[in-house]
Amino acid sequence: MDPTTTAAVSDHRSRRVHVLVFPYPAQGHMLPLLDLTHQLALRNVAITVLVTPKNLPILSPLLSRHPSINTLVLHFPASPAIPAGVENAKDLPASGFRVLMVALGGLQGQIVDWFRRHPSPPTAIVSDIFVGFTHRLAAEVGVPRYTFSPSGAAAMSVIFTLWREMPKRENPNDQNEIFRFPEVPNSPEFPWWQISPVYRSYVEGDPSSEFIRQMYFDNTVSYGLLFNSFSAAEGVYLDYMRKYLGNERIWSVGPLLPPDVPAERGGSGAVSASDILSWLDSAESNSVVYVCFGSQAVLTDPQMEALAAGLEKSGVNFLWSTKGPTKGHVDGEGYGTIPPGFQQRVGPRGLVIQGWVPQMLILNHPAVAAFLTHCGWNSTLEGLMAGVPLLAWPMGADQYANANLLVDEHKVAVRASQGEKAVPDSDELAGLLSKAVKEKGAEVRANALRLRTAAMDAIKDGGDSFNNLDNFVKHLYEDASEIPKVSSNSPMLSAPVPAFGA
Missing domain, CATH: 3.40.50.2000 (Glycogen Phosphorylase B;)
Known part of the structure; x- marks a missing residue:
């Protein structure tokens, strides 16, 4: 404004x-x-x-x-x-x-x-x-x-x-x-x-x-x-x-x-914004799934394995922002571990970044077809402002209500999973990821673009x-x-x- x-x-x-x-x-x-x-x-x-x-x-x-x-x-x-x-x-x-x-x-x-x-x-x-x-x-x-x-x-x-x-x-x-x-x-x-x-x-x-x-x-x-x-x-x-x-x-x-859309908004990344944008530039329009779960959520190792398997089976291009491996604060369970050999198996169609990324720049790139998100409100608004369909995986706090709003009311998202410890079926997840970059995602994309227009009209x-x-x-x-x-x-x-x- x-x-x-x-x-x-x-x-x-x-x-x-x-x-x-x-x-x-x-x-x-x-x-x-x-x-x-x-x-x-x-x-x-x-x-x-x-x-x-x-x-x-x-x-x-x-x-x-x-x-x-x-x-x-x-x-x-x-x-x-x-x-x-x-x-x-x-x-x-x-x-x-x-x-x-x-x-x-x-x-x-x-x-x-x-x-x-x-x-x-x-x-x-x-x-x-x-x-x-x-x-x-x-x-x-x-x-x-x-x-x-x-x-x-x-x-x-x-x-x-x-x-x-x-x-x-x-x-x-x-x-x-x-x-x-x-x-x-x-x-x-x-x-x-x-x-x-x-x-x-x-x-x-x-x-x-x-x-x-x-x-x-x-x-x-x-x-x-x-x-x-x-x-x-x-x-x-x-x-x-x-x-x-x-x-x-x-x-x-x-x-x-x-x-503006500063590359450093919220932090500085392990991979430069220019390198990320260069990778996105090499992809076709609406061919990349962006995966990120915000600044707080960290996936358990079983969730990481299921998500990695889904991305691998789907065959889609993807950019996955994840945190580095950690141990749980209470239960000692492993978190954030990328399965061994995953990056080598998916090759150049997948870019995995451990650390912060310039989310707004990524979402607004024409190569991005969908956003797999925890449905935090900031990420939700950034996805809506980019007109990008969402794959909803709410994990806590306000995210379940946000997912209902996105999936059931505005139909700008589809549910991928729900729950902070839920482990999705990798075959089902692969199917959702594949559909998100194909014509079957066109209706959700059209709804997302309509809501983006309404958001832009609101702030002008x-x-x-x-x-x-x-x-x-x-x-x-x-x-x-x-x-x-x-x-x-x-x-x-x-x-x-x-x-x-x-």
Whole structure:
């Protein structure tokens, strides 16, 4: 979006809005909120980004483009809850997400002190769903807090409903018990094992979960909610969230994209972008399957073997981005091992890269016919923006709801597998991969291209998401004197924010 002609901010306004942006320190959460920060900076909003030292380098592209953006660099207090030197979710197992959420609550006192010492403190806070405690922080310093969701509205409709209804299994040993959400559009249902792992931990007695339950409640009562989504993809869910929250302060502002497609976005790779693009250039149009499972998921060795066998049997060209071999954090099981001799057997039709790759550049290459993905929301949006059909293998968190949206509602994807430990049949997988690059994938490709057009229309000047960004900035400039304060007699707010590691 290029808001050079936007009327979001009138020149005559004497007081410039100042926003404290607080991302959750995991790459999949940070990048979209930093993309939103870029859009706010273009619209003349003064910004301070709160970041931990280890994540400061991720801000480099944003800061080089917007030198006026300030940073607030805070260290975690020392605690045995998190190993020394760990200040982002990348260095933790999946369960570490919950530990880190609680740890971030320990920063509240430092942030309040900073507000009170600052000569021109922020007039609003925009923070990630995983730092919901900032709602009470904002109430303490007297500014509104806006929740940013890096997940889509469909997934968050289910998540918010979970924490409101607080359902439990009738049989605590039945992992396949079905949970239904009849009030949510399209009445989704999921077996217990597909329900949010954060919620399941609460039900199963995780000691940190009361803080996390409070965090989700705080998200629902924040002054507004921003989604990295667009109405053509999730309009019914955005409407549901307005009804659920009882106000219109919901803005769909996506797909949020960087100002260009930098090869280094999110990291640096073992193989140069130019070498990858050269390999893709040698392939025919719509002949390559791109395989990647995001920044967190790591396949078990049996999954690696099944996927490798499927790729080998399919005969398709493929580019497979995978992490290096590791041992499990808890069970000691092997992860990420490429079967011996695999690269030699598939020869030049397959490019296997252990490490980070420039995903957006790859997806937008005409050689790419399909994207085998875990259905994380960032990867989903990047695939949609490229108009590439998806092969869905959801593994956790919001990914099952995302897969339903893609496969059942928009028909831009087909299911390849599901589950973080599921091992697909290699023959069936080979068949799906083969179909994805042939005429049988034409219908899904046509649907993907239609949704891509809708996404592009949303973010161009005058589109829904473009206008919503302008309207959000206008809202920030409105008189906030009537913004309600947190009720001190709310039962959900009776307990103080726990100390770090509590």
